[in-house]
Amino acid sequence: AQSVTQLDSQVPVFEEAPVELRCNYSSSVSVYLFWYVQYPNQGLQLLLKYLSGSTLVKGINGFEAEFNKSQTSFHLRKPSVHISDTAEYFCAVTFSSNTGKLIFGQGTTLQVKP
Amino acid sequence: GAVVSQHPSRVICKSGTSVKIECRSLDFQATTMFWYRQFPKKSLMLMATSNEGSKATYEQGVEKDKFLINHASLTLSTLTVTSAHPEDSSFYICSAAIPWGANEQFFGPGTRLTVL
Numbered sequence: 001a002q003s004v005t006q007l008d009s010q011v012p013v014f015e016e017a018p019v020e021l022r023c024n025y026s027s028s029v030s031v032y033l034f035w036y037v038q039y040p041n042q043g044l045q046l047l048l049k050y051l052s053g054s055t056l057v058k059g060i061n062g063f064e065a066e067f068n069k070s071q072t073s074f075h076l077r078k079p080s081v082h083i084s085d086t087a088e089y090f091c092a093v094t095f096s097s098n099t100g101k102l103i104f105g106q107g108t109t110l111q112v113k114p
Numbered sequence: 115g116a117v118v119s120q121h122p123s124r125v126i127c128k129s130g131t132s133v134k135i136e137c138r139s140l141d142f143q144a145t146t147m148f149w150y151r152q153f154p155k156k157s158l159m160l161m162a163t164s165n166e167g168s169k170a171t172y173e174q175g176v177e178k179d180k181f182l183i184n185h186a187s188l189t190l191s192t193l194t195v196t197s198a199h200p201e202d203s204s205f206y207i208c209s210a211a212i213p214w215g216a217n218e219q220f221f222g223p224g225t226r227l228t229v230l
Binding site: 034090102104 | 118120163205207209211218219223224
């Protein structure tokens with residue numbers, strides 16, 4: 001079965017510190033990978049995506065992620081976080097064999113402390 | 115580009131009434147739209163896939179007679195929660211698949227439904 005796992009439900013970090021949010025997926029077919037951010041009572045905003053090509057993907061707001069096929073991971077990183085990065089982060093996968101449906105991870109709450 | 119809107123952003127209704135939520139792609143045509151439900155502190159649960167001009171495909175466990183989906187045009191999909199009850203209170207989010215991207219979706223801002 002295809003699935004997405006975000007290993008940390010909450011990640012507390014101090015402002016200006018680096019952060020990594022982990023995401024692993026399970027699939028026997030090719031995948032497209034996404035990270036979304038959600039601020040309270042809002043929809044989802046795309047941070048970055050991996051479709052093909054370079055495994056290191058850069059997104060908005062200084063975030064980047066690396067696709068590791070052998071470890072089936074797509075971890076999100078930022079070298080220095082800001083208070084404004086406090087939000088919910090979702091990893092999502094769509095599989096090239098399906099109808100475009102996104103499968104979401106459980107979400108990770110990033111709490112940036114001053 | 116690729117903006118998706120939802121209306122209303124917030125709605126409060128009495129138990130037993132029906133509520134319609136609209137999802138529009140503002141600057142592109144979306145042959146496929148998706149409806150999600152999100153419980154507090156939880157991830158998004160796909161409810162159904164809406165294709166223009168055809169019946170929606172519902173996920174397992176979603177009552178199609180309670181959550182009516184109509185995708186009447188390439189820019190509009192509607193979700194009607196019929197005979198709403200307090201347990202239907204939730205955050206509903208739609209998304210639209212962009213036709214030029216590989217399975218990429220753009221999300222609406224969401225609708226907060228509260229059933230009293």
